[in-house]
């Protein structure tokens with residue numbers, strides 16, 4: 122737990138101190154209409170966490186008042202999520218549907234008090250009568266019905282004598298209340314539908330605003346904690362309990378901010394769409410932000426709990442970076458799981474001066490982990506290494522095997538490349554090599570210097586496995602719908618090779634595959650004959666390794682410096698860079714600060730500057746786009762020269778900066794040159810007036826109303842027209858040119 126208490130716990134402290142409650146009772150009240158997601162995990166942590174901290178109790182309550190969408194499979198998933206996260210809801214979970222008879226009685230009581238009435242307006246009238254934020258509403262004529270008539274109608278509603286929508290029960294509060302929710306809210310509606318628990322007993326169902334407060338009261342809840350969107354419903358919550366004059370102590374509602382995570386959708390409706398449309402493989406697809414998905418992917422409960430603790434409880438909605446969640450799982454597994462060797466894209470190495478075979482003893486854990494356990498690595502004349510770990514034409518800074526540069530085989534010997542064998546297409550199919558007998562790990566007397574150690578497996582003894590590599594489900598940061606899905610979110614590799622002990626001894630469920638990431642033996646599809654592993658998360662990225670803290674992005678670091686006002690001192694070199702960037706190159710302080718403090722970014726920037734002297738545009742793209750990628754990936758597919766070329770294309774107006782973002786996204790995945798991408802996709806910017814004019818004509822023709830408004834003096838609409846034209850060209854038109862042309866044309870209309 123964070124040392125300082127959050128506002129909810131402070132409230133609980135206060136209430137216990139004043140004697141308002143003797144015991145803290147909370148509840149987690151999901152509607153069983155979908156699998157719970159990471160947002161629910163936050164709510165679970167808050168509600169169960171507070172109950173636990175104060176020796177109270179938290180109920181798991183199914184808010185099952187909407188028969189058409191709910192199902193027992195969701196009830197089971199919710200129970201499972203709570204248990205998996207390590208919380209205890211007691212013997213039974215609760216159901217709002219169990220309170221239907223009591224809720225009905227409370228409704229009758231309100232009618233008798235003249236506080237509720239049966240309304241028979243149709244939906245349209247009802248909406249109209251509600252008024253607007255600026256205008257008071259009008260009360261329905263049916264509000265004048267007598268208590269007797271209301272009682273009779275309500276009973277008939279219950280007995281199924283009316284059709285869906287014919288009548289509703291409403292609270293009689295205030296049709297001119299500033300809080301629109303208080304304008305005679307609905308309490309009951311008619312629904313002839315089968316309920317998964319109550320069966321066909323009921324054909325009227327209570328609305329959230331009526332059922333929730335009373336269910337809380339019935340369960341003796343003290344603190345009813347919900348998300349911010351219910352803030353305005355709090356008045357109804359209090360109204361119902363007050364009017365019914367219920368005995369003290371009563372529950373009170375408190376709101377906290379919903380969790381939002383970038384690159385993630387978190388609405389059950391949208392998740393259901395993905396599942397039902399087969400865009401993913403079920404509710405437990407490891408790409409989904411459902412608890413079942415995280416569980417299947419290999420996340421630990423501890424990592425989710427830590428995440429919820431880190432993000433804290435706030436009163437203002439905010440967006441959390443998905444890398445923070447990834448950090449939590451990495452951090453949890455780093456010191457827990459065995460490290461083993463797996464080769465995802467194997468290339469054969471024949472060690473020409475080695476005969477026979479041996480078994481090399483190696484620890485599963487690094488020295489700084491207090492866990493023990495060894496396995497034997499079979500080693501012989503033929504092994505496989507990762508295709509990427511050999512490069513005939515290495516770029517600067519390449520530390521692995523090349524024709525000139527030896528490399529260490531992790532836990533084993535140093536290897537030197539002797540010959541490269543290729544197929545007709547020039548692909549490497551085999552590397553002939555020599556090992557150095559006196560270079561064995563732990564007793565190396567060879568004196569040979571290597572720059573890195575790579576993973577390998579023995580060709581004969583390695584086991585073939587299936588590896589499921591997951592990427593983000595959505596390609597953009599704030600996804601809206603299906604069009605934002607990342608088409609490459611799942612890559613199945615059936616040819617990976619792993620050292621035999623992992624399968625034969627299976628020392629754990631989760632592993633670090635050296636230099637690849639963390640992996641989990643799939644709990645459903647894994648068999649000894651066909652082992653399947655899910656990639657949980659990649660290894661800590663190189664940006665993270667360098668920075669003192671491995672969570673925030675360079676931009677966040679700069680922000681933090683600003684917000685906290687505590688500026689970590691810069692080294693001499695950093696200060697020199699900062700001065701150069703601000704004074705000579707004209708960068709603003711924030712950007713210069715980010716660059717100067719990050720060696721990797723600044724060297725990337727400097728390299729790009731050699732190609733094009735466009736310091737400001739370059740700095741922007743390097744700190745934002747490149748910085749973000751470096752944080753995710755330890756090795757970039759593109760280089761500084763390509764980024765310089767991208768900026769060149771923006772500068773000479775070949776592409777707009779909007780299109781540049783699109784090109785950049787492509788460079789991330791393909792590593793292709795920007796010109797090639799722009800050419801292949803036809804993204805060249807349109808600056809020719811002859812091409813743009815007809816589009817302006819079209820836009821003017823299609824928007825007569827706005828033209829009239831513009832003529833009448835609403836000059837702000839210039840922006841609207843420019844926007845429409847840009848949109849029609851798919852963002853390809855040159856904004857400056859469009860602006861000028863549109864302004865010229867609108868003068869004449």
Ligand code: ATP
Pocket residue numbers: 149150151152153159160161163164346347348378379380381387388389390
């Ligand atoms: P969704 O919009 O995803 O369907 P919901 O709010 O309709 O979610 P419920 O099943 O009604 O889902 O929610 C159960 C509890 O979980 C509620 O108290 C709700 O406030 C909380 N909750 C739901 N989503 C989030 C979230 N993103 N962050 C924090 N709490 C959440």
Ligand code: MG
Pocket residue numbers: 152
């Ligand atoms: Mg809901």
